[in-house]
Amino acid sequence: MAVFLHDTMSRELRPLLMKPDRALFGMYCCGPTVYGPAHIGNFRTFTVQDVLRRTLEVAGLRVKHVRNITDVDDKTIRGAQAAGQTLTAFTQQWTDKFHRDCQALGLLAPHVEPSAVAHIPQQVAMIKALVDRGHAYVAKDGSVYFKVCTCKDYGKLTHLDFSKLETQGTNSAGEANDADEYERESASDFALWKSRKPEDGANFWPSPWGEGRPGWHIECSAMSLEHLGATFDLHGGGIDLCFPHHENEIAQTECATGIQGFAAHWFHSAHLLVDGDKMSKSKGNLYTLDQLIAKGFTTTEVRYALIAGHYRSSLNFTFKGVEDAHSALAKLERGTDRLLVAAGFTRAEFLPPATQETQTAWGRFQHAWEVLQNDLNVPGCLGQVFTVLADKDEPTSAQARQDLSGLAKILYALGLTLFTAAPVAAAPAEVVALAAQRWAAKQAKDFAAADRLRQELTALGWAMLDRKDGYDLKPV
RNA sequence: GGCGCGGUAGCCAAGUGGUAAGGCCGGGCUCUGCAAAAGCCCCAUGCGUCGGUUCAAUUCCGACCCGCGCCUCCA
Structure with a gap:
């Protein structure tokens, strides 16, 4: 059995398999913009991606996980200037913070973590290819725009109809989309290269069209091409990135390389709500990991709460939810302890599986694994795990060892580490x-x-x- | 308006054309001087509403109600 996953473009459940002609399963995920601490909504997406990667590994796939760092855009430039720092110093500080949070949440580091600033030449080269092929044009100010009407299947990911482009000049509220003042031929065209402006300060790079900086969408196209090739297996991100970001990525890469089939599979995770509301700074419900730790929650509990709902449904994050996770994890530990006793193992002998160790036993957790492989059904899988742990039949030592082999793999796939509670502080x-x-x-x-x-x-x-x-x- | 998602017990949350996993909370019991912990048991004739198809629907179809997301740079 393979891992089956819902694909945004085809809207079907499709198996994820190693391509016969590839050594690695290429997985690209849109990473954070490093201008401040990531919030738990961001981490839901990254955690879900981590569960996918781990699950694929347990299923025997050799994954190459690439996740970028966006370290040049309006927000990072503004943030650096407000902080009186160079862009590099400013983004490095938040990149470091992001890494610490990821590690705390048990996220495996991506195999490659490219930064946009470190890939300016690749982005320029891709823009040049688009200009040369007639898919992009240079505006009077030296900015370069992608000409959407030259990409005949633009919109295929989100199934949007762009045959009536004139309507794209207004947004849902009927207001003109004049958020940026660049000179585009069509309202749906988007920037590949932004010409240097005074407010950019020292943050500009040379290009055939003059000094400036890359647009947002082009970085992912250039970096995925650089590290995974013109086509690769899976591309992931938050649901909000579907349009326009991923749609634009497809258009850029396929038009620049002339090769169709940019990403074979699109993996989008739904948003996190907080107390039933969309997170926003104005509502004051944008939690960071540090704030949750300060409230006394452990990172394992936060992780559990973040994966306790199916990735395609929006998840309502509440403190009660994290408290529930605390109790559920304690129950998981007790059940695991009972299996360890039955198997004659100590906690120290309960180790995560060696990757690629796919032929070992699953014991009674076979079904839980099958559930997880079906569209990354984490809540269903956890339900199965608890059902097995509640089984009153005392397993033999040999059976318990088989069970533990399966349980260890499932916990690895979910990224849940048991028995990590810090020893309680010594009493006065x-x-x-x-x-x-x-x-x-x-x-x-x-x-x-x-x-x-x-x-x-x-x-x-x-x-x-x-x-x-x-x-x-x-x-x- | 376009595209899409969802409405399952007090809360969270799976799932199936054949009669509702699991977690949390709550209640009962056992054990315990007390307390806690732990173990055991109980906890939706019901799956937004109304129709339809069917031997059978929460699960398929249609309509409607409600909530939500995206529609140009938000994971």
Whole structure:
């Protein structure tokens, strides 16, 4: 069985397989614009992509994962100037922050992470090819635009009808689209190269059309061509990138190379809502990972919450959702512990699978794996996992080992790492002393004193959890 | 207006032409001096509304209601 995934362009469920003539499965994902900390909506998309990559690896595909860094655009230039930094210093700082957040969330680093600034020559070369082939024109100010009407199947990804281009001059509100003042021949044409303007400061590069900087869409076309070739297996991004970004990428690459079939499969993830609303700065519901950590959530819990809904449905992110994830993860750990005991393994022996180790057993988690392979159905897969863990039949040692082999692979695919809870902070001496007194009182059957001491501990913010042979202290 | 998505228990969320996974919360029980933890059990005759097809629909078709996304640089 292969991994089947919904393809945005064909709107069908299609298998993802290694092409016989390729050594690697090429996967390109649109990465972040580094002008500030990414928010959890961004991370939903990157986490879903990470689950896809991991799932493909477990399925035995050799994936080459490319995810770009957008480090030159209006926002990064403005941000750098506002911060009084060079563009390079400014974007590097936010790139570093992005990397730290990704690592915290358990995202595997892409195999290649190209930056737009580092690929200016490739972008210029692609624009030149488009001009030479008659797909682009140079405006009076030296900007270069893609001529959409020269791309006869423009709109094929989103199934938009561009035969009536005159309507494209207005937006949904009926207002003229004059957001930019460049001189385009048609309202639907888009910038490939933006001529140097005073507000760009020092951020310009030479080109055959004069100094300037690349447009947004061209970077992904140039970088995917550079690192994956004119055609590759899968292209991913947030649903909002479908149009115009991905539509433009297709047009640019296919017109520049003359080769059809830019990306064989389009993978788009739905948006994250917060408390039922679209995230926005004005609503104040744009959470960053740091803000969630500050609220006491672990990154594993956040990751669980981000993948707990199917990737093609919008997911409503709430604090309750992360709290639910906490309880669910604890249950997952308890169930795994029981299997480890049955198998005679320690937690330290419960390791992620070696990649390419596809022939090993799945045990009772076979079905959970099949569910995951069906359009990356993470919630369905988790449901199956819990169903197996709730099975009251005690497995034999051999069966438990098979189960653990399967479970380890599923947890790897989901990117969930168990048993990572930091040891609770040591209790202060005062608390330790009170606990010792209470334990002594309890042993002496002086329950009145024991209860009083428990209350004192509670007042100090500590709970005392009795065991048969001792006790644990836990902050409340 | 165009294109698209969705409405499943208190909350979250899968799924199927044959009678509703799972998680959270809640309730009960067992265990425990108390507390907690843990284990076990219970928790939608119902899947937006109304029609249609069918032996059978939540699942297919149609209409309608409601919510949401994109329609030029937002993951």
